Amino acid sequence: MTDLTRLTAADLAAKIKSKEVSAVEVAQAHLDRIEAVDERVHAFLYVDRSGALEAAARVDKGEVTGPLAGVPVAVKDIVATKGVPTTAASRILDGWRPPYSATIVERLQAAGTVMLGKTNMDEFAMGSSTEYSAYGPTNNPWDLGRIPGGSGGGSAAALAAYEAPLAIGTDTGGSIRQPGAVTGTVGAKPTYGGTSRYGLIAFSSSLDTPGPCARTVEDAALLHAVIAGHDPRDSTSIPEPVPDVVGAARLGATGDLTGVKLGLVKEFAGDGSEPGVAAAFRESLEALVKLGAEVVEVSCPHFEYALPAYYLIAPSECSSNLARFDGVRYGLRVGDDGNRSLEEVMSLTRDEGFGPEVKRRIILGTYALSSGYYDAYYGQAQKVRTLITRDFQKAFERVDVLVSPTTPFVAFPFGSRTSDPYQMYLADLFTIPTNLYGGPAISVPCGLAEGLPVGFQVMAPTMADDRMYRVAAALESAVGTLTPPAL
């Protein structure tokens, strides 16, 4: 009998549609898999067993149709799901059940998907390893002693462990792509404004972008097409048609990239990639050239300032956004003994409710926004953001997409980067420029280094998400997908 958990979302959708299998069987197979392996992987913070089986039964009864009818999906815990616990992996939201769902969750439901549960992450999406989750880290299915990437490590690990065929992530500085890279899965950050932020717990509003995670490029495109598109409830949502990402993925899978120009960023060349990562990237580039692509070296002189600019802009926005966690409207309240003032209760609540990385960023952001420092830090970072955007625009006059390794290093062992926060930040060296620019980017598996997955990143111009799917699918057709060792 076919192991339903090994199939792609595209195959599952076809088999359910033709009644070869029922949606309930598919949901049950994934719930059984979660039951069998998640104690070791810890990809999920909450498994909605009854909700999943009920949703699947509605598909089988024909009450729900849609392009992904009956296909299971795991959702990152920073996305509001009505009536289903949503914590952003923080103590401060322990037990919170949102009274509404995010737009992308409503779209997932309309497409007929079956939500399995909520996935683990770094608290409020701040981190690159899930080690900052208040509920314990997720373990990488490739090596349970190593990090699954972050912040969306739970979503990526759920895919690699065959607990779900599709997952939702959010990408502020690389939180979809870097976990994809280190777990050997596909992760795409759509154009900022291409997918709605309504119902995402805000971290850095000018950067946060929800997007698809999957095991194949086509599956990622199918999920992308379902969640993307204009949403009047998000004022930064782009009122334009969604690029044909599914068609582009299928075109790319034919393995022909004749006439496609890949830009190699000169400034990334010497930038501290591990030798195994650099080697896998070079081999993949050669594979793309064999498919007809042309490689052009481009210069993006301000990319070296992307990481510093990001770590001023994102903490500044976070310090403002996270002010809403005040122990009044939702979540935790600490020290309310009838004698303490509101301010004291608020301060005790926030100190106990937030973990160390969140506190560091709130303090850093408060500093960067302080009068006297504003111009030198936040203001200057915003100007650098303009220059990085211009670097991208100039590069895209000459090439169709930019390519790089997704992250400089393969999955690292737990505890190896937590004592020095800046070492953790370096994981996002290659992913952050895209977030500041606002364009789309995808990570696709491109090989192994020391037995661990390496990701290949394709960055495209704003609202040209289809281009990155074409190149990523072509690479996938050349190097194949990666299969982790049995758990």
Place this chain on the structure above:
Amino acid sequence: MAISREEVAHLARLSRLAVTEQELDQFAGQLDVILQSVARVGEVAADDIPPTSHSVPLTNVYRDDVPQPCLTQEEALSGAPDAFEGRFRVPRILDEEA
């Protein structure tokens, strides 16, 4: 040193974080390292460059002026740590002598 322990304590107060002495010791050193790294943005000559707050060039985005359903009072209060008679209940906000 880019930032002192006293400054971090002040920022924590502004941020409504009742940090412990131990946290202060830890954060002060770490934030100093981070600040020295991010201060590199100052190396870029950008005096005449306009700032980018946002990558989407949309302004004045309005929805149609049509009433939409919204959360009920009960739903809005459903996650509150303390509610009373349809309202959020908070600890005292004024000093005793006020």
